[in-house]
Amino acid sequence: MPYRGVDYFALDDLLTEEERLVRATFRRFVDEEVLPHIGHHFRQGTFPMDLPRKLGALGALGSFLQGYGCPGLNAVAYGLMMQELERGDSGVRSFASVQGALVMYPIYAYGSDEQKDRWLPAMARGEVIGCFGLTEPDFGSNPGGMRTTAERHGSTFVLHGEKRWITSGGIADVALIWARTQPEGEVRGFLVERGTPGFSTRDIEGKFSLRASVTSELILQECVVPESAMLPGARGLRAPLSCLSQARFGICFGVLGAAMACYEEALSYCCERKQFSRPLAGHQLVQEKLVGMLEEITKGQLLAWRLGRLKEAGRLRPPQISLCKRNNVRIALQCARTARDLLGANGITDEYQAGRHMCNLESVFTYEGTDHIHTLVVGEDITGHSAFD
Amino acid sequence: MKILVTVKRVPDPEQKIKLKDDRIDLSAANWQLNQFDEYAVEAALRLTEDARNPATRLGEVTVVSLGPAEVQQQLRAALAMGADKAVRVDSRDEDLDADIVARTVEKLVRRDSPDLVLMGKLAADNEGNEVGQRLAGYLGWPQATFASIIEVVEGGKALLVGREVDAGVEMKKVRLPAVVTVDLRIVAPQAIKNGRTPPDHAYPEGPRYASLKGIMAAKKKPIEELTLAQLAIQPTLRVRTVSVRLPPPRKAGIKVSSVQELVDKLHNEAKVI
Numbered sequence: 001m002p003y004r005g006v007d008y009f010a011l012d013d014l015l016t017e018e019e020r021l022v023r024a025t026f027r028r029f030v031d032e033e034v035l036p037h038i039g040h041h042f043r044q045g046t047f048p049m050d051l052p053r054k055l056g057a058l059g060a061l062g063s064f065l066q067g068y069g070c071p072g073l074n075a076v077a078y079g080l081m082m083q084e085l086e087r088g089d090s091g092v093r094s095f096a097s098v099q100g101a102l103v104m105y106p107i108y109a110y111g112s113d114e115q116k117d118r119w120l121p122a123m124a125r126g127e128v129i130g131c132f133g134l135t136e137p138d139f140g141s142n143p144g145g146m147r148t149t150a151e152r153h154g155s156t157f158v159l160h161g162e163k164r165w166i167t168s169g170g171i172a173d174v175a176l177i178w179a180r181t182q183p184e185g186e187v188r189g190f191l192v193e194r195g196t197p198g199f200s201t202r203d204i205e206g207k208f209s210l211r212a213s214v215t216s217e218l219i220l221q222e223c224v225v226p227e228s229a230m231l232p233g234a235r236g237l238r239a240p241l242s243c244l245s246q247a248r249f250g251i252c253f254g255v256l257g258a259a260m261a262c263y264e265e266a267l268s269y270c271c272e273r274k275q276f277s278r279p280l281a282g283h284q285l286v287q288e289k290l291v292g293m294l295e296e297i298t299k300g301q302l303l304a305w306r307l308g309r310l311k312e313a314g315r316l317r318p319p320q321i322s323l324c325k326r327n328n329v330r331i332a333l334q335c336a337r338t339a340r341d342l343l344g345a346n347g348i349t350d351e352y353q354a355g356r357h358m359c360n361l362e363s364v365f366t367y368e369g370t371d372h373i374h375t376l377v378v379g380e381d382i383t384g385h386s387a388f389d
Numbered sequence: 390m391k392i393l394v395t396v397k398r399v400p401d402p403e404q405k406i407k408l409k410d411d412r413i414d415l416s417a418a419n420w421q422l423n424q425f426d427e428y429a430v431e432a433a434l435r436l437t438e439d440a441r442n443p444a445t446r447l448g449e450v451t452v453v454s455l456g457p458a459e460v461q462q463q464l465r466a467a468l469a470m471g472a473d474k475a476v477r478v479d480s481r482d483e484d485l486d487a488d489i490v491a492r493t494v495e496k497l498v499r500r501d502s503p504d505l506v507l508m509g510k511l512a513a514d515n516e517g518n519e520v521g522q523r524l525a526g527y528l529g530w531p532q533a534t535f536a537s538i539i540e541v542v543e544g545g546k547a548l549l550v551g552r553e554v555d556a557g558v559e560m561k562k563v564r565l566p567a568v569v570t571v572d573l574r575i576v577a578p579q580a581i582k583n584g585r586t587p588p589d590h591a592y593p594e595g596p597r598y599a600s601l602k603g604i605m606a607a608k609k610k611p612i613e614e615l616t617l618a619q620l621a622i623q624p625t626l627r628v629r630t631v632s633v634r635l636p637p638p639r640k641a642g643i644k645v646s647s648v649q650e651l652v653d654k655l656h657n658e659a660k661v662i
Contacts, residue, residue, distance in 0.1 A: 001403055002403060004401065004403075004419060017461065017462050017465045018465075018604055018605070018607075018608060020462065021465065021466055021469050021599055021604045021607070022601065022604055024466070024599070025598050025599050025600070025601070025604070028598065029598060057600065058598055058600045058601060059600050059601030059602050060601065063601050071601040071602050071604075071605045072605065073601060073605075081601075
């Protein structure tokens, strides 16, 4: 039985024709281009390098931007696209998030016309891959402490420092590096091209999670870039944080895709496999688990849909994204764990998807603002008291 | 080349059928574009483009459907693939049969004068396989059914159509204008030769994806809405559904204990050997 989505509350009625068509395109794309190969990539620890151009041909990269070869999708359509991609694998959705929300978006929002013309169309086609260098080995949740510096020498900057946990780092043609200028101490963004002397990358090995995605360290040693590599409009930490809000919005929808894949897999497995006198699905404890998954997915769908409509209306506030990211990643991870449980021993092999999604979602729980940090963002928003420092 | 393509929405063929009051209950149906009609749209697009530069259209593709307002979703899907415009003739599914559909499309063909009508060979709901043949009859046009190959010949005045038959592939030449219904393999990589796309060009297998650009463009493409009355169609059904029943459940099979017993049963009970 082909995958037809999870829609227990007829939420499709809340979607426009365009939004349903976008979802249909990526549903089929994931069935045909992602799922047949993703298990192999996960096992080998490789990123499917054919995907960037295929996604580019469909218009998926930077799809919420308008112009420069980007189609200008609304928020919910973009979210549904991310949902389908993550139904394939969190690593594939991560690639699309980084390319669109973390690299193309800041170039679009803060870049010069030359930077936009040079990078955006090629990145939209998937010919150029980007990565986003904010996190450092010692500064994850607290990016304000970053140690990477950009020292001005006439019309050039000399970059120095180290970035870690960078998605697509090892396959990127251009890295957006966030660094503090010296002596001013202001956070600025620099587009550093692969091959620039003093810039190197090293992939992180031994991951349990996001194995079909490249995660890297970026090393900058006396790396000289022209002033034209700096994003003129991005000043201070607010700029990279605005990118993260874009990316987290995609995650709110994306993880539902992973949760739906796990739910569907567990449901069909439990309906087919017999233990004792009946199918697993005929046992009360199993039904309770399946219902719990469906219930949380349905609530998560409504939350994400509403988040999208607020974004389209220009009324979205970042703490609302935090609440949705926190909830939806939590429930997706719980769905994956429950599915793994219901699949029994089969759930620990990569013949089934649940184990892969479960491992992937551990990363999603931590990246783009940990569960803790999003809790504190909402906590500060409702109490007025910051619990960070 | 001006092509008219008919499309129909059908309930998801993978869904389990439920009966209610002697009818198929479609209240929870998951509607989708009939697969063979999607192939017809793909075939029409391949006939009206140069694959090296698909953005420049070499013809016009109009998609037509009969049905309620919701059918707009399926028409929009065809527009998002690349069709140029659409027509919806407002009607309720229960008020249609193959003859009314054929006569309605006939009116549209006489009004718009396409060079070719492309259709799926059948719809996955009732698998009727008769609208194309009826339409060709009403129009007095040549027809070629179950096309798996289409080649534009004689400078665009005729088509060479390949049909898969038991003995191989039967090639038929039809003068345009004509009615052609398509089979599964019309979306094979080299099934269509339009004289513009290089003959060695290989399309990806299957109908194309609606790209995001295509989906955004489709929002601005026109969907004309008509009624059966505007086309002067008498909505008199020739086929009346008396009742619908599920086939009886299959009886469980038996296990035989020896080859001898199997042969015996095949010979004496089943009488097949």
